[in-house]
Amino acid sequence: MIGLLLRRNDVVCSVHERPDHAAELEQRAEELVFLRDGFSLPVAILPPVALIYRRAWLATLVYLVLAGSIIVALDALGAGPAAYLLALLMLGITFGFEAVNFQRWSLRTSGWTEVAVVSGANFEECEIRFFNGWQPAHYKTTALPGETSHEPSMLRRLFAAGP
Numbered sequence: 001m002i003g004l005l006l007r008r009n010d011v012v013c014s015v016h017e018r019p020d021h022a023a024e025l026e027q028r029a030e031e032l033v034f035l036r037d038g039f040s041l042p043v044a045i046l047p048p049v050a051l052i053y054r055r056a057w058l059a060t061l062v063y064l065v066l067a068g069s070i071i072v073a074l075d076a077l078g079a080g081p082a083a084y085l086l087a088l089l090m091l092g093i094t095f096g097f098e099a100v101n102f103q104r105w106s107l108r109t110s111g112w113t114e115v116a117v118v119s120g121a122n123f124e125e126c127e128i129r130f131f132n133g134w135q136p137a138h139y140k141t142t143a144l145p146g147e148t149s150h151e152p153s154m155l156r157r158l159f160a161a162g163p
Helices: 002-007 025-031 041-045 047-053 057-077 081-109 123-133 154-161
Strands: 011-017 033-036 113-120
Touching: 011 081, 011 123, 033 081, 033 123, 041 047, 041 081, 047 057, 047 081, 057 081, 081 113, 113 123
Parallel strands: none
Antiparallel strands: 011 033, 011 113
């Protein structure tokens, strides 16, 4: 039983789309953002640097305010350097677990929509699974070479039907 739990290393990704997405399907697919769920070691080790690198400005501000508050509170209690280190390490680990949620929240407040959640053995498999089942609403189709009518070609209908 434990062996089954330890072998299971599936990756889970949420897929997000811009509010002003392109009309062309290929360009629209390029604009999608895949966010991998899970723990972020860089954010846990150096939260301010990793959050600034990810352009998570509000999360960086929240971290700095919390870290400052913890230091002031521990100083008032007369705690030693080990207590500072332990408290800031725990705060960093917490932010490491929540880093992807900060990114997801930032996208949502910017108008992006979450279009799917996919899982796979690795990140590439998540992308493949998503695009195999992706049927976006409202996209402009382009005519294939030799296609003159507004009726989709046999190739396009076959591709849209899927396996």
